[in-house]
Amino acid sequence: MCSLEKKGNVFLLTLTGTDDHRLHPDLIDSISAALRRVRSESTSSSALITTAEGKYFSNGYDLKWAFVDIARQQLMSRKLRRLVSDLITLPMPTIAAVTGHASAAGFVFVLCHDYILMRKDRGFLYMSELDIGFPIPIWFSALVKCKIGSPAVWREVVMKAAKVTGEVGVKMGIVDSVYAGVEETLEAAIKLGEELVRRNWDGKVYAGCRKTLYVELLNKLGSDETVGDYGDDEANKTLSKL
Numbered sequence: 001m002c003s004l005e006k007k008g009n010v011f012l013l014t015l016t017g018t019d020d021h022r023l024h025p026d027l028i029d030s031i032s033a034a035l036r037r038v039r040s041e042s043t044s045s046s047a048l049i050t051t052a053e054g055k056y057f058s059n060g061y062d063l064k065w066a067f068v069d070i071a072r073q074q075l076m077s078r079k080l081r082r083l084v085s086d087l088i089t090l091p092m093p094t095i096a097a098v099t100g101h102a103s104a105a106g107f108v109f110v111l112c113h114d115y116i117l118m119r120k121d122r123g124f125l126y127m128s129e130l131d132i133g134f135p136i137p138i139w140f141s142a143l144v145k146c147k148i149g150s151p152a153v154w155r156e157v158v159m160k161a162a163k164v165t166g167e168v169g170v171k172m173g174i175v176d177s178v179y180a181g182v183e184e185t186l187e188a189a190i191k192l193g194e195e196l197v198r199r200n201w202d203g204k205v206y207a208g209c210r211k212t213l214y215v216e217l218l219n220k221l222g223s224d225e226t227v228g229d230y231g232d233d234e235a236n237k238t239l240s241k242l
């Protein structure tokens, strides 16, 4: 699950435990509940840092749980899309302190943050769908295009399922900065959070700017459940057979 601490006006949300933090509905609910607390407890200029314990930030959807039936798949997809919308509309700067692997939906969770700081020595950003035999959902693609500026990098990340280390992520324009290890990454994230808090921005205006910037993504998040995440029956039929 996750914990939430407040250090001054910087909130630290941590995915706790040494498992691979699969985005099962229960974990998504726990993160969403923490974000509701952040919204209610942030009385002035604030910032959110998201990090995780262990060698994984999040290894993506809990496919074992999801593939029991299509209703579970749609529930997990709906909850993740709502969490993404929560992050995009959060009235404060968000920082992902990536101290472990982030795969597929876990990578999407990282990409939803305004800033990405990552440890140098361990951890991949890995859009693994091609390797595990799934097309990426339409809204994943909208997020990738909102957050990553180069079609050559889209190809590497999505069409080659590259395992992107922190240092390569900086070169690709995905990661803002890299650090020697977990402690250094967290320290840098807190320092950045405090700097951003000192700018004393109006949270509503901050959220408004981000919503405008990512309007294409927000529109795709509301995709109609009946067509699932793919907008075409073929892909959804395949999924429902799994």
Ligand SMILES: CCCCCCCCCCCCC/C=C/C(=O)SCCNC(=O)CCNC(=O)[C@H](O)C(C)(C)COP(=O)(O)OP(=O)(O)OC[C@H]1O[C@@H](n2cnc3c(N)ncnc32)[C@H](O)[C@@H]1OP(=O)(O)O
Pocket (backbone or CB within 6 Å): 055, 059, 060, 061, 062, 063, 066, 073, 074, 076, 077, 101, 102, 103, 104, 105, 106, 120, 121, 122, 123, 124, 126, 128, 129, 132, 134, 135, 136, 137, 163, 165, 166, 227, 228, 229, 230, 236, 239
């Ligand atoms: C229609 C209705 C709606 C549908 C929606 C819901 C339905 C779902 C279907 C939809 C599918 C589309 C969208 C999918 C979303 C998902 O999330 S699906 C789940 C995706 N998850 C995965 O595929 C898991 C991927 N993870 C992995 O393959 C591995 O965990 C890993 C990331 C590759 C890490 O490997 P692992 O063995 O687990 O860990 P390590 O031992 O730490 O690393 C392996 C080796 O790599 C070395 N290493 C680690 N970091 C670095 C580094 N930074 N630089 C260099 N090397 C590194 C590490 O030392 C290990 O090396 P060895 O010790 O030599 O093995």
